[in-house]
Amino acid sequence: MAALSRAEADARSPVVFDLHETTVRALNAELHAPTATSYEVLHPQGAHSLGAGIHDEIDVAVRGHAGYFCAGMNKLGRVVVDGSAGNGVAENMMSGSVRVRGDASQSAGATGRGGLLVIEGSASMRCGISMKGIDIVVGGSVGPMSAFMAQAGRLVVCGDAGDGLGDSIYEARLYVRGSVGTLGADCVEKPLRDEHVAELGELLDAAGLDHRPEEFRRFGSARGLYHFTGDHGSY
Amino acid sequence: MCGIIGLHLRDPELAPMLGRLLDDMLCGVSERGPDSVGIAVYGDGERNPEGHSAVSVLRAPGDLAASAGALLPGTPTVTAQVAGDTTVLSAPVGVEALTAAVAAAAPEALVVGSGNDLVVYKGAGHPQDLARTYGLREVSGWQGVAHTRMATESAINPEGCHPYSVGADQCLVHNGSFSNHATIRRELERQGVTFDSENDSEVGARFVAACLAEGDDLEKALLRLGETFDGFYTLLVTTADGFAVVRDEIACKPAVIAEHPRWVAMASEFRALADLPGIDEARVFEPDPGKVYAWQR
Numbered sequence: 417m418a419a420l421s422r423a424e425a426d427a428r429s430p431v432v433f434d435l436h437e438t439t440v441r442a443l444n445a446e447l448h449a450p451t452a453t454s455y456e457v458l459h460p461q462g463a464h465s466l467g468a469g470i471h472d473e474i475d476v477a478v479r480g481h482a483g484y485f486c487a488g489m490n491k492l493g494r495v496v497v498d499g500s501a502g503n504g505v506a507e508n509m510m511s512g513s514v515r516v517r518g519d520a521s522q523s524a525g526a527t528g529r530g531g532l533l534v535i536e537g538s539a540s541m542r543c544g545i546s547m548k549g550i551d552i553v554v555g556g557s558v559g560p561m562s563a564f565m566a567q568a569g570r571l572v573v574c575g576d577a578g579d580g581l582g583d584s585i586y587e588a589r590l591y592v593r594g595s596v597g598t599l600g601a602d603c604v605e606k607p608l609r610d611e612h613v614a615e616l617g618e619l620l621d622a623a624g625l626d627h628r629p630e631e632f633r634r635f636g637s638a639r640g641l642y643h644f645t646g647d648h649g650s651y
Numbered sequence: 652m653c654g655i656i657g658l659h660l661r662d663p664e665l666a667p668m669l670g671r672l673l674d675d676m677l678c679g680v681s682e683r684g685p686d687s688v689g690i691a692v693y694g695d696g697e698r699n700p701e702g703h704s705a706v707s708v709l710r711a712p713g714d715l716a717a718s719a720g721a722l723l724p725g726t727p728t729v730t731a732q733v734a735g736d737t738t739v740l741s742a743p744v745g746v747e748a749l750t751a752a753v754a755a756a757a758p759e760a761l762v763v764g765s766g767n768d769l770v771v772y773k774g775a776g777h778p779q780d781l782a783r784t785y786g787l788r789e790v791s792g793w794q795g796v797a798h799t800r801m802a803t804e805s806a807i808n809p810e811g812c813h814p815y816s817v818g819a820d821q822c823l824v825h826n827g828s829f830s831n832h833a834t835i836r837r838e839l840e841r842q843g844v845t846f847d848s849e850n851d852s853e854v855g856a857r858f859v860a861a862c863l864a865e866g867d868d869l870e871k872a873l874l875r876l877g878e879t880f881d882g883f884y885t886l887l888v889t890t891a892d893g894f895a896v897v898r899d900e901i902a903c904k905p906a907v908i909a910e911h912p913r914w915v916a917m918a919s920e921f922r923a924l925a926d927l928p929g930i931d932e933a934r935v936f937e938p939d940p941g942k943v944y945a946w947q948r
Contacts, residue, residue, distance in 0.1 A: 462925055
C-alpha cells in the first residue's frame with residue numbers, strides 16, 4: 417500500500433490504537449512503518465515501550481499513563497503523554513519532541529542526543545543522566561542526582577533540584593529556578609549572561625512556560641575532573 | 652526484577668474492597684515477577700477472627716490442625732484453610748502458643764507468617780492464578796502487601812517467596828540484594844537469632860524484627876537498617892499498625908508512593924496504582940534515597 421501524502425493524512429482523523437483491544441507490539445510495528453501521520457493510543461495503563469523507536473515525522477498522543485521507555489530513541493516523532501511516564505521516557509532521543517503532561521519517573525531523557533523533552537509536572541531522580549545534546553524542560557522539580565555525567569544539552573528546572581545536581585558533569589548547561597539541594601562533584605554555579613537569558617527564553621517558549629529567564633540560576637562544569645592532577649598523589 | 656505492592660487503608664469503608672484493590676494492583680506488577688508470589692493481608696475477620704491468632708505454614712501435613720490442637724491447653728478447635736501450598740491454621744489462643752504447637756506437631760513444616768491480625772500466602776506459579784487460589788478478591792481488611800518474584804539467586808519455590816514474616820504481624824518485602832548480609836547474619840546468630848533460609852532478605856527481616864523487639868519504632872528500625880546494610884533495596888515493611896517504605900542511598904530499585912486521604916499505597920510501578928479509587932487526587936511521588944516514609948494506623 418502506498419503511503420499517504422502528508423496532506424492526505426492530515427485531513428484524516430488520528431488512527432486509534434486501543435490497547436484494550438490490541439498489543440503494544442502491533443502499535444509499535446505501525447509506528448515504525450507508519451501509514452498515517454497522526455495516532456492516538458487509548459488505555460495505555462502504564463504499558464512499557466509505547467512509541468519507542470519512532471523514525472518518522474508523526475504525531476502520537478498517549479491518552480493516559482505510560483510505563484518505562486516511552487518514546488525512547490525517538491527520531492522525528494512528536495509524542496504527547498496525557499498522564500505520567502515511567503522510567504527512561506525519551507531515553508536516547510535523537511530529535512523530535514516528547515511532552516509529558518504529568519510527572520516522569522527516573523532517568524527521564526537519559527543519554528538523549530537531541531530533540532526536546534518537556535515534563536510539565538516533576539521528574540524523579542537522575543533526570544538527564546548522561547545527556548548528550550538533548551534539551552529537557554521540567555515544569556516542576558527534579559529529584560536527586562539529576563544531570564549526572566551530563567555531556568551536552570540543556571536542562572531547565574522551573575522548580576527545585578535535589579541533591580547531587582550535575583555530579584561529574586562534563587558540559588551541558590543546567591538552569592534552576594528554585595532551590596538546589598547540593599551540587600555534585602565538579603558542578604558549580606556560573607553567571608547568567610545575556611546569551612543564557614536568550615537561550616533560556618527560547619527553551620521556555622518552546623515548552624510553553626512563561627517564567628522569566630532572569631529568575632533562573634545557571635550551573636555547569638568546573639572542568640576540574642577533566643585531567644588528573646598532582647593532588648591525586650603518586651601511586 | 653521483582654514487583655512490590657502495598658496498600659494501607661485509612662478509610663474503614665474501603666475494608667470490604669481490600670482484596671479487589673490488591674488484586675488489581677497485583678496485575679500491574681505481575682510481569683515484574685511471573686514465577687511466584689507472596690501475599691499478606693491484615694484484618695480479615697474470617698481468615699483470622701477476632702480473639703484468634705493465625706499461623707501460615709508450608710509443607711503442612713494433612714492432620715496438622717488436629718495434632719497442633721491436641722498440644723494446646725484445653726485442646727481448642729484449630730481450623731485449617733488450605734490454599735495451594737499454604738495452610739493457614741487459626742485458633743482462639745495466643746500467637747506464640749499456636750506457633751509453638753505447630754512447630755512441635757510438625758517439625759518438617761515451615762511457618763511463613765503468624766499474627767493476631769495477619770494471614771500470609773506463598774506459592775510458585777503465576778501471580779494472578781495464585782491470587783485466585785487464595786481467593787484474594789474476597790479478602791477484606793485494612794492493609795495488604797504482595798511481592799511478585801523473578802528469582803535470580805535461588806530456586807523458584809514457595810519458601811523463596813516474600814514477604815518474610817519473622818515476627819508476629821510483621822512483614823518485609825524486598826526488591827534488590829543485600830551485599831553484607833552474611834556478616835549481619837553471623838552477628839544476629841551470636842545474639843541467638845535463628846534463620847529459616849540462606850536468603851539475604853530474611854536477614855533484613857530478622858534485623859528489623861530485632862530492632863522492633865528492642866523498642867524501636869518502624870522509622871528508627873529502618874534507619875538502623877540503612878546504617879548497617881549495604882546493597883540495593885526498596886523495602887516495604889508492615890506491622891500490626893504500621894506501613895513503611897525505604898530505599899537505599901542510590902535508589903536504583905523502583906518505588907512509587909501514592910497518598911490519598913482514604914489510603915496510602917506503594918508499588919514498584921505507577922501502573923499498579925493507576926486504578927485505585929481517587930488516584931487522580933492522590934499525591935504521587937517517588938521516595939527519596941535513604942529516607943524512611945512511615946504511616947501508622
